[in-house]
Amino acid sequence: xxxxxxxxxxxxxxxxxxxxxxxxxxxxxxxxxxxxxxxxxxxxxxxxxxxxxxxxxxxxxxxxxxxxxxxxxxxxxxxxxxxxxxxxxxxxxxxxxxxxxxxxxxxxxxxxxxxxxxxxxxxxxxxxxxxxxxxxxxxxxxxxxxxxxxxxxxxxxxxxxxxxxxxxxxxxxxxxxxxxxxxxxxxxxxxxxxxxxxxxxxxxxxxxxxxxxxxxxx
Numbered sequence: 001x002x003x004x005x006x007x008x009x010x011x012x013x014x015x016x017x018x019x020x021x022x023x024x025x026x027x028x029x030x031x032x033x034x035x036x037x038x039x040x041x042x043x044x045x046x047x048x049x050x051x052x053x054x055x056x057x058x059x060x061x062x063x064x065x066x067x068x069x070x071x072x073x074x075x076x077x078x079x080x081x082x083x084x085x086x087x088x089x090x091x092x093x094x095x096x097x098x099x100x101x102x103x104x105x106x107x108x109x110x111x112x113x114x115x116x117x118x119x120x121x122x123x124x125x126x127x128x129x130x131x132x133x134x135x136x137x138x139x140x141x142x143x144x145x146x147x148x149x150x151x152x153x154x155x156x157x158x159x160x161x162x163x164x165x166x167x168x169x170x171x172x173x174x175x176x177x178x179x180x181x182x183x184x185x186x187x188x189x190x191x192x193x194x195x196x197x198x199x200x201x202x203x204x205x206x207x208x209x210x211x212x213x214x215x216x217x218x
Contacts, residue, residue, distance in 0.1 A: 001140055001144070001187070002027075002144065003031060003141065003144055003145075004026070006026075006137055006140060006141060006144075007024075007026050007058075009137055010024040010026060010117040010134075010137070011023070011197070013022050013117065013118055013133060013134065014117065014118050014119065016118075016133075017116075017118040017126075017130050017133065018042050018117075018118035018119045019045065019119060019121045020049070020118055020122060021052070021156060022045055022050040022119040022120075022121070023049075023051070023052055023054075023057065023058060023119065024043075024117045024118060024119055025043035025047055025050055025058050025059065025114065025117055025119055026050060026058050026059060026062055026100040026113075026117060027059060027060065027111065027112060027113035027114075027141065028059030028060065028105060028111070028112055028113075029059075029102060029105035029106050029111040029112050030105065030106045030108075030109045030110055030145075031106075031111065031112050031144075031145050032145065032146075033145070033146050033147070033148070034109050034110050034111040034145060034147045034148070034149050034210075035109040035110060035147070035149070035213070035216045036109075036110040036147060036148065036149055036151055036152075036208075036211075036212070036216070037110070037111045037113065037142060037145060037147035037150040037151070038110060038111065038112050038153070039111070039113055039114065039115055039117060039138065039149050039150060039151065039152050039153060039161065040060060040112070040113070040114045040115070040153050040157070040192075041114060041126070041131075041154060041156065041157055041159060041192070042115065042117070042118055042119070042131075043060060043114055043117070043118075043119045044088065044115050044119060044120050044121070044122055044123050044125055045119065045120070045121045045122065046063065046064055046092065047060065047061060047062050047063055047064065047119065048062055048063035048090060049062040049063070049098065050119040050201035054095065055095060055174060056094075056095030056096075056098050056099060056121075056124070056183065057095075057098055057099060057102060059098065059102055059112065060112045060113065060114055061112065062093055062098045062101075063090035063091065063093045064090060065085060065086060065090070065100045066068075066154070066194045066198065067193070068082055068085045068195050069201065070194075070201060070204060070208075071105075071108075071109050071110075073205045074187075074205060074208055074209065074212070076105075077104060077105075077108065077111060077149075078104045078107075081100065081101055081104050083089050085098070085101070093129065096141075107209060111145055111147060113138070113141060115134055115138055115157045115160065115161065116130060116131050116133075116134050117134060117137075118134075122196060123166045124197055126157070127161060128159075131156070131157070131160050131189075132160060135160060135161065138140060138161065139180045142180055142185060143180050143181045143183070146183075147185070148186070148216060149186045149187070149188065149190050149215045149216070150185060150186065150187045150188075151187075151189075151190050151208060151211065152187055152188070152189050152190065153190055153191070153193065153204075154168065154189075154191070154192035154197065155167055155168055155189075156190035158187075159161070161187065162176050162178065162187060162189070163179075166189050168189050168190065168191050168192075169191075169214060171189055172189075172203070172207055173188070173207055173210050173211070174187070174188070174189070175187075175188065176189070186215065188207070188211050190203075190207050190208060190211075191203045191204045191206050192204075193205075193206070194206050
């Protein structure tokens, strides 16, 4: 199975669990042995790539601003690209600019995805049962790209992926290991850094920098 094969499955699940007028959002970045795989929750219509009119890449956070503060603070983003993201409106992202952003993500050797790929019209909370429909697909995604470490954002995503009750505040900088296929992979749970979790972004940055120092830059 390839990442392209997975997109077919995501589109099927969009029809069941997402907004019918929107497309599913897939993933993006470095797809071969990235240093980090970042796993968020699920996309919303704020991502302008979810529009059926959008013909470019269908990757996370296209047309949004705040999440890129995290990546720039981690020194995982070109300064000029970041400045442009902050200076333009979401609607002013072009398909070419989105491709340029994700080329920079690839250059910095990380991969961005969501546990749930079903785009919603807003940031409504999804039940565990919906996210669980995507769990095996996420595991296959991780197996295909083979990251050095995977960072799970927030209690809900962490609990579902790790199959145990997770409170981020109680397990900061704690390594979890999970076997997928024939290999054991490394996971960390980190505060969700945007939306209602925006006030925790400094903690997210602190923990990810620690993870990068201890797991990547050896």
